Amino acid sequence: MLGAVRRFGVSNVLRASAPRSLSASTRWSSQLLKWQPLSAPSFPAAARSFHASYPALKAAAAEAHEIEDDSAQTEIITEFRDLERQGLVDPSIIRNITDSRRMGLTTMTPVQSQTLHEVLGGGDVLAQAKTGTGKTLAFLVPAMQNILNDPTLRQDQRGRYCDPKDTRALIISPTRELAEQIAVEAKKLAAGTRLQVRTAVGGSHKASGLRRIQEEGCHLLIGTPGRLKDILSDPRNGVEVPKLNTLILDEADRLLDDGFAPDVMEIQRMLPSAQEVNRQTLMFSATVPREVMTMVRRTLKPGFNFVKTIREDEVPTHLTVPQKSVVLRGYENALPAILEMAKNYKAKQREDSSLRPFKTIVYFNSTAEVRIAAEAFNNLSDPRRRSHSPLGRMNLLELHSRLSQRERTRNAEDFRRSPEAILFSSDVSARGMDFPDVTHVIQIGIPQTRETYVHRLGRTARAGKTGEGWLFLHDAQHGYFQDILGDLPLTNDSTSLPAASARMTPFVKMASEEAGEDLAARPDETTPEETIETFNQIQQAMANIPPRQREDAFQPLMSNLKSSIHNKRRLVQIVNDTATIGWSLPEAPGVSPKFVQQLGFKRMPDLLKVNESRRGRDRDSDDDPFGAMDRRSGGFGRPSNFGRSSDFGRPSSRSNFGDSGDRRRDSRKSPSYGRRY
Numbered sequence: 001m002l003g004a005v006r007r008f009g010v011s012n013v014l015r016a017s018a019p020r021s022l023s024a025s026t027r028w029s030s031q032l033l034k035w036q037p038l039s040a041p042s043f044p045a046a047a048r049s050f051h052a053s054y055p056a057l058k059a060a061a062a063e064a065h066e067i068e069d070d071s072a073q074t075e076i077i078t079e080f081r082d083l084e085r086q087g088l089v090d091p092s093i094i095r096n097i098t099d100s101r102r103m104g105l106t107t108m109t110p111v112q113s114q115t116l117h118e119v120l121g122g123g124d125v126l127a128q129a130k131t132g133t134g135k136t137l138a139f140l141v142p143a144m145q146n147i148l149n150d151p152t153l154r155q156d157q158r159g160r161y162c163d164p165k166d167t168r169a170l171i172i173s174p175t176r177e178l179a180e181q182i183a184v185e186a187k188k189l190a191a192g193t194r195l196q197v198r199t200a201v202g203g204s205h206k207a208s209g210l211r212r213i214q215e216e217g218c219h220l221l222i223g224t225p226g227r228l229k230d231i232l233s234d235p236r237n238g239v240e241v242p243k244l245n246t247l248i249l250d251e252a253d254r255l256l257d258d259g260f261a262p263d264v265m266e267i268q269r270m271l272p273s274a275q276e277v278n279r280q281t282l283m284f285s286a287t288v289p290r291e292v293m294t295m296v297r298r299t300l301k302p303g304f305n306f307v308k309t310i311r312e313d314e315v316p317t318h319l320t321v322p323q324k325s326v327v328l329r330g331y332e333n334a335l336p337a338i339l340e341m342a343k344n345y346k347a348k349q350r351e352d353s354s355l356r357p358f359k360t361i362v363y364f365n366s367t368a369e370v371r372i373a374a375e376a377f378n379n380l381s382d383p384r385r386r387s388h389s390p391l392g393r394m395n396l397l398e399l400h401s402r403l404s405q406r407e408r409t410r411n412a413e414d415f416r417r418s419p420e421a422i423l424f425s426s427d428v429s430a431r432g433m434d435f436p437d438v439t440h441v442i443q444i445g446i447p448q449t450r451e452t453y454v455h456r457l458g459r460t461a462r463a464g465k466t467g468e469g470w471l472f473l474h475d476a477q478h479g480y481f482q483d484i485l486g487d488l489p490l491t492n493d494s495t496s497l498p499a500a501s502a503r504m505t506p507f508v509k510m511a512s513e514e515a516g517e518d519l520a521a522r523p524d525e526t527t528p529e530e531t532i533e534t535f536n537q538i539q540q541a542m543a544n545i546p547p548r549q550r551e552d553a554f555q556p557l558m559s560n561l562k563s564s565i566h567n568k569r570r571l572v573q574i575v576n577d578t579a580t581i582g583w584s585l586p587e588a589p590g591v592s593p594k595f596v597q598q599l600g601f602k603r604m605p606d607l608l609k610v611n612e613s614r615r616g617r618d619r620d621s622d623d624d625p626f627g628a629m630d631r632r633s634g635g636f637g638r639p640s641n642f643g644r645s646s647d648f649g650r651p652s653s654r655s656n657f658g659d660s661g662d663r664r665r666d667s668r669k670s671p672s673y674g675r676r677y
């Protein structure tokens with residue numbers, strides 16, 4: 001099968017694409033993202049403009065392979081079937097991709113064809129392509145083919161197909177959900193090849209996973225950094241990778257950030273040395289911010305190939321997806337505004353059956369907020385009061401690190417399958433997750449980084465579908481918004497959601513409780529009746545959440561807003577209003593003395609109550625928006641210094657390697673209380 005490769009070399013064979021590839025590529029472009037026909041000349045143009053447009057990165061680019069020189073003359077294969085015809089990829093893998101009863105794909109996306117070209121040709125690769133454009137297959141196909149090509153594996157087999165030492169490829173992902181999603185794809189591709197795919201993720205049963213690896217062997221191991229490090233570092237586990245020749249970092253910029261980099265580097269140290277095995281390292285992401293380039297250079301071989309399929313003449317996803325910003329009157333208006341949006345959409349859908357069902361992800365910056373929002377929305381129907389949810393049977397789900405792994409997997413799967421649903425999520429689902437048909441992504445508050453905004457937004461408008469992004473922010477966050485997202489095409493929407501801008505008043509328990517009515521005090525005259533009803537529904541639902549849970553969300557919300565609202569009195573006032581008006585608490589909760597100290601607050605006796613008895617509860621409310629990412633290093637007050645060089649870590653300037661015209665300032669300068677870095 002690989003005769004063609006051996007005779008002519010991979011690069012030559014890959015370039016020998018028939019004209020059919022071009023027409024197929026045109027089909028993909030018209031059906032999906034309006035990609036131009038994927039001919040070689042368009043790719044070098046991108047490479048050329050990359051080199052010209054980022055003078056600050058010339059040093060890094062100089063180290064990267066000049067892809068344009070290598071591929072300018074010839075076409076690159078773009079049809080999956082041609083890979084089989086040319087003897088480049090195993091027929092079973094191609095059948096699994098192209099068979100209409102399996103994946104049913106015909107034409108490769110640009111990142112797939114170009115990466116395959118580079119990976120099968122040998123050498124390390126850094127690949128950057130828009131969200132939702134098929135990067136998973138782009139690394140799985142060549143990684144699996146490399147395993148099938150491995151002559152040592154064939155010799156070692158001796159009747160038994162596989163043992164733990166046969167692991168040839170390791171894929172590292174920042175989240176458990178993403179690792180599992182990659183494994184599902186890998187298993188689909190592997191059907192009929194006898195390749196063994198295994199996962200190693202935190203929160204799952206380590207012993208049973210290890211047993212499978214030991215008993216049934218492993219060729220391709222996919223996992224999260226913490227669990228992989230754990231497994232590989234302990235010889236008693238019996239998992240060694242002495243011949244590992246492919247290492248893949250998915251969401252590479254995240255893995256090379258200082259939260260994960262120590263684990264990733266340690267895993268690398270446990271792999272065979274360059275003298276023992278000529279290993280290929282591949283890195284993929286939609287975003288490659290400048291500050292990770294030091295780590296990229298440290299990790300990839302000199303002369304690595306930089307495959308960038310966001311061409312200079314092509315608008316990145318985060319510039320093409322329609323995006324709106326909504327200024328909230330108070331933070332307490334966020335949940336009513338989400339409810340109002342869902343109700344409005346459902347009403348429109350009743351009139352226009354061509355509208356897709358409302359399938360939305362709502363991102364918050366803290367797990368505590370996610371939990372409160374999910375619980376409130378689930379309380380919209382109350383069997384005790386025989387009240388039905390205004391959202392009917394819409395599936396209302398949550399995804400964050402405080403759930404058990406079983407719940408996380410189940411909720412992610414539920415959301416994947418639901419035609420109509422809202423997923424309240426922390427950033428555990430922000431990267432890589434491929435949920436079909438997401439119509440809206442709503443972000444509450446400003447995320448910690450621009451990359452986070454881009455990846456969250458990328459959960460919609462995938463693989464050629466449409467979608468829209470919404471950002472709900474408080475007026476006081478405007479300066480911070482300008483700093484990190486100001487150049488993005490967000491249009492302000494001040495009319496379609498009255499619940500965002502109307503004045504909410506505290507929830508009051510009415511004397512009419514016998515009649516089963518708890519009502520919000522009446523807001524001002526101009527507020528539409530439906531909006532008042534929406535406020536009431538949210539406040540009633542909130543009142544049914546245990547007070548302690550609402551109180552425990554107070555500190556995380558304040559610490560999260562601190563990075564975007566610098567006026568401390570204003571910040572405290574905003575969070576107090578959220579607690580008393582939005583969360584229906586009788587008064588703003590007290591905070592622990594440690595919290596006040598760590599946030600650098602002076603005492604504000606009139607606004608902020610310090611509560612000694614919260615001391616012991618700090619741990620409970622300690623919020624970890626990214627906890628599920630298996631970030632092991634550091635903890636509050638123990639920031640990792642790993643990789644703190646002048647251009648890595650928390651840089652003073654953060655221009656985005658991938659986005660032209662980026663003018664961010666440091667968006668990570670104020671670490672939040674309780675964040676586990």
Ligand SMILES: Nc1ncnc2c1ncn2[C@@H]1O[C@H](COP(=O)(O)OP(=O)(O)OP(=O)(O)O)[C@@H](O)[C@H]1O
Pocket residue numbers: 105106107108109112129130131132133134135136137285286431432433434458462463
């Ligand atoms: N060649 C192809 N043709 C059509 N659809 C494809 C092709 N390759 C992959 N897809 C589909 O595109 C969707 C997105 O793929 P994938 O999750 O790999 O994107 P991604 O680039 O990794 O996104 P992200 O940056 O968010 O991680 C998936 O549903 C996948 O099945």
